[in-house]
Amino acid sequence: MTETFVPPLLPKSFGGGVDPVSRAAAERRKEEWNAAVESVKAQSFWIETGKRFLRNRTGVVAAAIVVALALSAIFAPLISPYDPLIGQPVDRLKDIGTPGHILGTDEQGRDMLSRILFGGRLSLLAGFVPTVAAAVIGTLIGVIAGMVRGVVGTVLMRFMDMLYAFPAILLAIAVGSALGPGLTNTIIAVTIVYIPPVARVAQSSTRRVVVQEFIEAARLSGASRARIAWSQILPNVLNDIIVYASGLVGVAMIIAASLSFLGLGSAPPAPEWGYMLNSLRGELFTTPLVTIVPGFFIFLTSVAFNLASDALREAMDSRL
Amino acid sequence: MTEIPENTMINTTEAGLAVAPPPVEQPSATLPERPLMELLNVSKTFTVRSGGKRLTLSAVDGVSLRVREGKTLGIVGESGCGKSTLARVITGLHSATSGEMIFDRAQIPASGKRPKEVIQQMQMVFQDPSSALNPRATVGESIAFPLRVQGMSRKDVDARVTKVISDVGLPASYSGSYPHQLSGGQRQRVNIARALALQPRMVVLDEAVSALDKSIQAQVLNLLTDLQRDYNLTYVFISHDLNVVEYISDEVVVLYLGQVVEHAPAKELWENPQHPYTKLLLSSIPSMDPDDSTRDQPLDKDSSEIPSAINPPSGCRFRTRCPMAMDICAQQAPPPIETSDGHLVACHLYTEGSQAAA
Amino acid sequence: MLRLIIRRILMAVPILIGVSIIVFLLMSVVPGDPEAGLVPDDATPAERQAIRHQLGLDQPLPIRYFHWAVSALHGDLGYSTLRRREVSDLLQQAWGNTFVLAAVSAIFGIALGLLLGYLAGTRRGKVVDRVVSIFSLGGLSIPSFFLAILLLGVLSGQLRLFPSGGATFDEGWGVAIQSLVLPVLSGAMITMAITARVTRAAIVDVFSADFVETLRAKGLTEFGVRMHVLRNAISPVLTTSGVQIGALLGGSVLVETIFRWPGMGLLLYTAISTRDLEVVQGTTLVIALTFVVINLVVDLVQAAIDPRVRGAVS
Numbered sequence: 001m002t003e004t005f006v007p008p009l010l011p012k013s014f015g016g017g018v019d020p021v022s023r024a025a026a027e028r029r030k031e032e033w034n035a036a037v038e039s040v041k042a043q044s045f046w047i048e049t050g051k052r053f054l055r056n057r058t059g060v061v062a063a064a065i066v067v068a069l070a071l072s073a074i075f076a077p078l079i080s081p082y083d084p085l086i087g088q089p090v091d092r093l094k095d096i097g098t099p100g101h102i103l104g105t106d107e108q109g110r111d112m113l114s115r116i117l118f119g120g121r122l123s124l125l126a127g128f129v130p131t132v133a134a135a136v137i138g139t140l141i142g143v144i145a146g147m148v149r150g151v152v153g154t155v156l157m158r159f160m161d162m163l164y165a166f167p168a169i170l171l172a173i174a175v176g177s178a179l180g181p182g183l184t185n186t187i188i189a190v191t192i193v194y195i196p197p198v199a200r201v202a203q204s205s206t207r208r209v210v211v212q213e214f215i216e217a218a219r220l221s222g223a224s225r226a227r228i229a230w231s232q233i234l235p236n237v238l239n240d241i242i243v244y245a246s247g248l249v250g251v252a253m254i255i256a257a258s259l260s261f262l263g264l265g266s267a268p269p270a271p272e273w274g275y276m277l278n279s280l281r282g283e284l285f286t287t288p289l290v291t292i293v294p295g296f297f298i299f300l301t302s303v304a305f306n307l308a309s310d311a312l313r314e315a316m317d318s319r320l
Numbered sequence: 321m322t323e324i325p326e327n328t329m330i331n332t333t334e335a336g337l338a339v340a341p342p343p344v345e346q347p348s349a350t351l352p353e354r355p356l357m358e359l360l361n362v363s364k365t366f367t368v369r370s371g372g373k374r375l376t377l378s379a380v381d382g383v384s385l386r387v388r389e390g391k392t393l394g395i396v397g398e399s400g401c402g403k404s405t406l407a408r409v410i411t412g413l414h415s416a417t418s419g420e421m422i423f424d425r426a427q428i429p430a431s432g433k434r435p436k437e438v439i440q441q442m443q444m445v446f447q448d449p450s451s452a453l454n455p456r457a458t459v460g461e462s463i464a465f466p467l468r469v470q471g472m473s474r475k476d477v478d479a480r481v482t483k484v485i486s487d488v489g490l491p492a493s494y495s496g497s498y499p500h501q502l503s504g505g506q507r508q509r510v511n512i513a514r515a516l517a518l519q520p521r522m523v524v525l526d527e528a529v530s531a532l533d534k535s536i537q538a539q540v541l542n543l544l545t546d547l548q549r550d551y552n553l554t555y556v557f558i559s560h561d562l563n564v565v566e567y568i569s570d571e572v573v574v575l576y577l578g579q580v581v582e583h584a585p586a587k588e589l590w591e592n593p594q595h596p597y598t599k600l601l602l603s604s605i606p607s608m609d610p611d612d613s614t615r616d617q618p619l620d621k622d623s624s625e626i627p628s629a630i631n632p633p634s635g636c637r638f639r640t641r642c643p644m645a646m647d648i649c650a651q652q653a654p655p656p657i658e659t660s661d662g663h664l665v666a667c668h669l670y671t672e673g674s675q676a677a678a
Numbered sequence: 679m680l681r682l683i684i685r686r687i688l689m690a691v692p693i694l695i696g697v698s699i700i701v702f703l704l705m706s707v708v709p710g711d712p713e714a715g716l717v718p719d720d721a722t723p724a725e726r727q728a729i730r731h732q733l734g735l736d737q738p739l740p741i742r743y744f745h746w747a748v749s750a751l752h753g754d755l756g757y758s759t760l761r762r763r764e765v766s767d768l769l770q771q772a773w774g775n776t777f778v779l780a781a782v783s784a785i786f787g788i789a790l791g792l793l794l795g796y797l798a799g800t801r802r803g804k805v806v807d808r809v810v811s812i813f814s815l816g817g818l819s820i821p822s823f824f825l826a827i828l829l830l831g832v833l834s835g836q837l838r839l840f841p842s843g844g845a846t847f848d849e850g851w852g853v854a855i856q857s858l859v860l861p862v863l864s865g866a867m868i869t870m871a872i873t874a875r876v877t878r879a880a881i882v883d884v885f886s887a888d889f890v891e892t893l894r895a896k897g898l899t900e901f902g903v904r905m906h907v908l909r910n911a912i913s914p915v916l917t918t919s920g921v922q923i924g925a926l927l928g929g930s931v932l933v934e935t936i937f938r939w940p941g942m943g944l945l946l947y948t949a950i951s952t953r954d955l956e957v958v959q960g961t962t963l964v965i966a967l968t969f970v971v972i973n974l975v976v977d978l979v980q981a982a983i984d985p986r987v988r989g990a991v992s
Contacts, residue, residue, distance in 0.1 A: 044498070045455075045456055045498070158692065158696070159696070161693055161696075162692075162693055162696030162697055162699075162700060163700065165693050165696070165697050165966060165969065165970050165973070166697065166700075166924075166928075166966050166969065167924035167925055167927050167928030167929075167965065167966070167969050168924075168925065168928060169925070169928035169929055169931065169932075170924075170927065170928040170931070170962065170965050170966065170969075171928075173928075173931060173946070173950070173962075174701065174704050174958075174962045175704060177950045177958060178704040178705065178707055179707075212451040212452075213446035213447065213448055213451045213452040214446075214451065214452050214453055214454045214462070216408075216413050216444075216446065217444070217446060217452060217466075217514065218454075218465060218466075218469075219413060220411055220412070220413060220439070220443060220444055220466070221439070221465060221466030221469045221470070221518070222433070222434075222436065222439040222466075222469055222470065223465070223466075223469040227469065231465070232454055232465075235454070235456035235457070236454070236455065236456055250818075250819055254821040257821055257823075258821060258822075258823060258931075258932055261823050261932065262931065262932070262935070262947060262950065262951075263950075263951060264950065274821075274823075277823070277824060277827065278823075281827060281936075284827060284830060284831050284835060285831070285835045288831045288835070291827065291831070292824070292827065292828060292831070295821065295823075295824035295827060295828070296824075298821055298824060299816075299819055299820050299821070299824060302819035302820070302821070303815060303816065303819040305819075306815060306818055306819050307815065310815075
């Protein structure tokens with residue numbers, strides 16, 4: 001960020017004087033002073049971050065792709081040319097570019113474009129919801145563990161360590177297979193996978209903040225722990241958590257797709273991208289292009305999320 | 321010095337301090353102001369873990385002192401002598417392990433939450449201008465926070481914030497600025513403004529100017545003395561910088577390894593230091609006069625390391641570095657002796673019977 | 679150093695116990711009766727009860743966990759009624775195969791990632807840097823199962839370069855190595871991508887440190903300086919490598935399934951789809967324990983080469 005001009009301390013007086021020259025000089029000093037004061041305008045961290053993000057072209061493009069995908073998923077029922085669940089067996093496995101089926105049809109003759117649009121709802125939900133849920137729960141756990149020393153903090157973090165001791169996808173698979181298939185269970189599984197790393201980030205961030213003197217100042221005002229956590233600590237750990245969590249959305253989507261690829265995610269015939277990829281796998285050698293369409297969309301969304309996350313990280317890394 | 325009549329003081333303690341005021345000593349003739357705060361034998365120990373062993377660190381040990389209303393008590397000592405811990409014990413950020421604290425004639429509960437009145441009347445200015453302000457809050461929000469916690473109405477909060485910002489010599493427009501936009505001196509002014517927002521009677525300043533440049537230091541010190549005069553503030557001024565302490569203090573307490581070794585009016589202490597440690601400290605001040613680089617020869621026999629508060633020396637804690645150490649120093653901790661009016665020193669050189677040895 | 683090793687091992691013990699508890703609990707909440715496979719459909723409730731009792735299923739959870747953990751410690755992970763084999767037998771074979779796949783992938787991914795990250799970090803802002811960053815972003819964003827299908831389609835389907843199915847060393851080294859190529863490529867992509875990113879960041883970081891200037895000022899050759907930088911950049915790479923190997927172990931479920939590589943991943947996948955709970959439980963436990971042990975080893979290696987890490991512990 002650019003160095004802000006720091007005006008000098010408030011002069012006791014701008015000077016006066018009897019002769020016109022010294023009066024003019026005093027007037028000029030006063031004007032300079034006022035201009036300097038004017039230049040110190042409120043520059044909120046979040047406004048600054050937003051400005052910096054908008055200056056990053058790659059980030060803006062990536063964010064635009066994310067928004068476009070989200071909008072097309074939300075309005076899927078309005079813009080889909082066909083029903084995603086009903087196919088015409090005579091139209092099986094039409095290639096990409098077939099009139100009426102831009103993205104072709106699948107092995108049951110269902111329109112791929114419609115399925116991709118509807119599938120986007122499931123994939124984006126599976127990417128977003130667990131990330132947000134884990135960010136909220138993980139932050140709560142991490143901030144508590146970071147503030148409260150002693151038994152409570154240790155027990156919380158040791159429990160997190162135990163969950164963290166599983167490879168992410170394995171834990172998702174284990175939880176997913178325990179809970180059974182379905183979108184909700186996938187979301188729960190991915191949330192459980194993500195809580196420990198978020199809690200770790202929140203905890204280390206909190207420990208960095210709690211030792212600062214403004215926390216002591218807040219305690220001195222008689223504020224309760226909860227109030228300090230909410231008004232003093234949270235705003236200072238939030239950016240770390242947002243940067244970290246934004247990088248998780250893409251991976252969450254991939255894990256969710258992996259689960260449904262393995263038959264543990266959304267139940268067929270729901271058009272989940274990972275499941276679509278798996279069910280089309282058999283046609284890889286006959287209609288390769290149609291087969292890779294769902295995979296391509298997982299890839300595209302994940303790239304867009306990762307790029308947007310990188311841009312956000314850069315925009316926030318101002319060390320204010 | 322004139323005696324301040326009892327009834328002119330803002331008396332906010334009537335509401336709710338249940339503890340009966342303990343008997344207060346008769347003020348001595350030369351220092352007539354009654355103490356606003358008293359510490360009696362206050363100790364603070366921490367448990368530290370090292371190599372699997374639990375060790376006790378006694379950061380503050382049996383400290384008794386008096387802070388007179390409207391005056392400044394300076395606390396000096398080397399780093400690690402427990403100054404900052406003492407500041408935090410006084411303000412209640414740390415609860416004392418033992419001892420009594422009396423504020424405005426009422427006893428402060430040793431641990432647990434302090435009554436609202438005490439919180440409000442005792443505030444603190446912190447050392448590090450960059451970490452003492454919430455980087456995500458505007459100056460105005462930082463100053464308003466304690467007021468909101470104390471349940472003040474929004475309108476009153478805004479008025480008070482505007483008032484204190486101008487009190488510390490900053491333009492009102494700074495209320496919307498963020499700490500990173502301010503210079504170190506300006507941040508320290510905001511820091512002071514936040515401490516003043518609750519209109520406290522006593523302010524503990526923990527190395528409040530140490531992080532600033534010399535020129536800025538002078539400005540902030542002048543501001544502090546102006547504010548003290550305008551609002552009849554009582555200061556506890558903690559610093560390792562003896563020049564600064566001499567400038568601002570009425571009385572000075574010298575701490576060594578968590579214990580008070582000398583407690584005297586500032587002028588008296590500088591003119592007539594009695595404890596060997598005080599003499600050592602004063603002799604090590606960089607002098608302003610180029611012709612005399614040190615006032616006395618350094619007292620340290622050998623520049624050996626300062627003993628640790630984890631395992632302090634027996635008897636007098638200073639004896640391992642004291643050029644005048646005697647046999648008795650290892651056996652008994654010296655009690656504080658009043659050598660002249662208001663001048664207390666804890667050293668066997670001044671106790672009865674060991675006079676001859678000195 | 680010895681004390682450090684002992685400390686770290688002792689610290690890993692509660693984690694190991696916690697992991698086993700979590701695995702046990704997860705499998706205990708699975709809907710459906712575990713004894714279903716053993717009981718004839720027309721069994722009376724009394725017969726059902728008898729079998730439950732025989733299996734110890736009527737006992738409280740902590741006691742069941744204790745029995746399970748004790749037999750697991752003796753190497754007994756139960757019996758797969760579906761496959762009619764001891765679970766530990768199944769796992770022994772599968773573990774070796776997964777180990778080979780994961781180890782080759784890890785070495786390949788980390789080595790290539792180090793190289794790419796080094797190239798990008800030392801030529802910051804140049805074409806190489808951009809290519810590497812696009813490549814690693816792609817590697818980070820592509821699901822391994824999608825990459826696997828792409829590789830299958832192109833290299834196996836169109837070009838017929840590699841076999842699509844897994845073969846093990848039982849069928850001869852040549853075949854085995856050939857059939858390792860595609861699984862390694864698809865599994866190692868993310869390892870490579872993350873290693874490249876971390877290495878690049880570390881190199882950029884180290885290069886901007888003061889000591890590099892000092893080295894140059896002392897007259898060290900540019901090659902010497904680079905070796906120094908690389909050595910300092912290796913620690914963060916090592917830190918992530920534990921997690922990377924974990925990702926490879928977890929990702930093996932997908933990669934092995936697609937390429938029919940007979941490792942723990944394929945075993946887990948088949949067990950999940952046939953609801954063979956004993957196998958699911960045993961496999962999950964073994965993969966997780968392997969991961970814990972690998973992390974322990976990575977920790978110790980790091981402590982051995984980086985004095986800062988050592989200092990932070992003791």
